[in-house]
Amino acid sequence: MLINLLQFDRFIQELEYAFERVPFYSKHLAAAGLTPDDIIEPEDIQRIPPTEKKDYRRNFPAGVLAAGYKLSDEGLVKSQSSGTSGERLITYELGMLLMDRALTCTGIHxxxxxxxxxxxxxxxxxxxxxxxxxxxxxxxxxxxxxxxxxxxxxxxxxxxxxxxxxxxxxxxxxxxxxxxxxxxxxxxxxxxxxxxxxxxxxxxxxxxxxxxxxxxxxxxxxxxxxxxxxxxxxxxxVFSALVSSSEMGWLALDCPHGQLHLNSDCYLTELLSGDRITTPGEVGELLISSLDNGAVPHIRYRTGDTFVLKPQDCPCGLPHPAVDWAGRVSEQLSTTEYPHIHPYQIHQAIGAPDWLDLYQFTQLSADKSCLLLIVNQHYQAVKLLDILAPLQQLLGKQHEIEHQLVGYIATERSGKFQCVRAMTDKY
Incomplete structure (x- = not known):
């Protein structure tokens, strides 16, 4: 994704703000041997080490709250993540900024x-x-x-x-x-x-x-x-997908064409595979940087969500990057034959048969997975092949897929229902 000069200027202002007013960021940049003056070109942004939930958890509140704010300020809104990835986080931000980010994002649809x-x-x-x-x-x-x-x-x-x-x-x-x-x-x-x-x-x-x-x-x-x-x-x-985070607010929304677009008006967005910026068609984790000098600024923050940048523009004509959601980082799958399978590929393989009410796919090992199915009155045993065959092709010929018809599937501790679960040793 190209970073235009306006975005870059806003990012530098946010970086200077965080460096000067947030103790964690002054230490974070110093540990990398950097100051804001070292970020001269958009490519230099990649020299700044990414941040993640654990940084905010360890340094909360004094280390991540910008100077001039305190948790008791009336304008601050407390947000608590539900713990989808097993890591709950409490954070604060100006309510008016969260509302502005949401309102700006709605402009996509x-x-x-x-x-x-x-x-x-x-x-x-x-x-x-x-x-x-x-x-x-x-x-x-x-x-x-x-x-x-x-x-x-x-x-x-x-x-x-x-x-x-x-x-x-x-x-x-x-x-x-x-x-x-x-x-x-x-x-x-x-x-x-x-x-x-x-x-x-x-x-x-x-x-x-x-x-x-x-x-x-x-x-x-x-x-x-x-x-x-x-x-x-x-x-x-109207059915519009929204990607949001408790920490940052609305990150991406579907346009009227059903295409997901990143909220690049409110954030500087990057898609990374390892330490490198992805190319169109490649899966990468979304990193976001706030641009509005809030109470808790975020610089190159790992969201835990992965996307694929579309190689072509969306017919809607919006300038926001068009992406496809690929799943949480914690839900990425790896089998003996295919080491990189993202959760949405599982959803696409299963599809939307009229005999199926709900499912949960759990990878047990590199060679075995379990598929729980809650079916309805339209179910016939022969129809199972319609989903098992595409799954087998996706996971590999030697991958064992155990399937069970059940009447109940538990939600996660967060209360959310996870349709695709990776190997337990990745949690």
């Missing part, structure tokens, strides 16, 4: 922008309780208990998704119909389950743009959600 900026803003959120700022796992909580100050109604759900009782799912659907949201902000696996329940109950929820985030958007959960809205009689339902 006009329908999402209009809904997000609506007055009054009415958002329904359905995701793991650990991702919420209120206790939504309490079956006795009311709508008022779960209403946030920004107009977001957090819908009720248990920490372990598939143990959520039907009366709570009924209540979630009832609350959606009562609240009449102008935007859904959802975990796609959670919301797909809720939409399957809506069809079962014959309940028609209101149409509104959907922003899907928190966990992987798969061909299966996307199809289940869109098919549900089609069954309600709706056409043209």
């Amino acid at each position: 006009p329908a999402v922008e209009a809904a997000f900026a609506a007055t009054p803003r009415k958002i329904c959120r359905f995701a793991a309780p650990n991702c919420s700022d209120v206790e939504c796992a309490n079956p006795n909580s009311s709508m008022q208990d779960r209403m946030l100050s920004d107009g977001t109604l957090v819908l009720p759900v248990y920490h372990d998704l598939l143990t959520t009782p039907e009366f709570m799912l009924d209540r979630a659907l009832e609350e959606i119909c009562l609240y009449q949201p102008n935007l859904y902000y959802v975990d796609p696996t959670h919301f797909a389950l809720l939409m399957r329940h809506a069809i079962k109950r014959g309940i028609r929820v209101p149409q509104a743009p959907l922003v899907a985030t928190y966990t992987a958007i798969t061909p299966l959960n996307r199809k289940q959600i869109l098919d549900a809205f089609a069954s309600f009689g709706y056409t043209g339902t």
